[in-house]
Amino acid sequence: MITVTRALHFDAGHRIPDHQSQCRNMHGHRYTLEITLSGPVSTVDGAPDRGMVLDFSDVKAIAKALIVDVWDHAFLVYSGDTVVRNFLDSLGDHKTVVLDRIPTAENLVRIAFDTLAAAYQAQYGDRLKLTHARLYETPNCWADCYAAT
Helix, strand or coil: CEEEEEEEEEEEEECCCCCCCHHHCCEEEEEEEEEEEEECCCCCCCCCCCCCCCCHHHHHHHHHHHHHHHHCCEEEEECCCHHHHHHHHHCCCCCEEEECCCCCHHHHHHHHHHHHHHHHHHHHHHHCEEEEEEEEEECCEEEEEECCC
């Protein structure tokens, strides 16, 4: 098996409501999401993906549609953070994504991994597998999520 990785970038705001430092305040990040898929290299004569596990643009298309386009320039808020949810709701057409968990890097990478693993499975079956996702919150801080073995 060979692995391929594609990085995508997006900007989003969040806060960690119970945190004991600055992260309890509303703020934003330039996130980078890295997606790693594994599978066999295509050897089909004349196929446009011959010599590839999957064309990088196809890796991107699914992740962009399901994660990046949804989260980019949005405020990611925990459903239980009612103070911030009420404020964001008062803004009218503000781009807000309500999550079932606090939007830490760890929780966000898990959401991204689970969402994308199901999507790649639906599109490509057992030929490809999402094996790893990494979400950089800053250039120096990230969280990883791996497929169960």
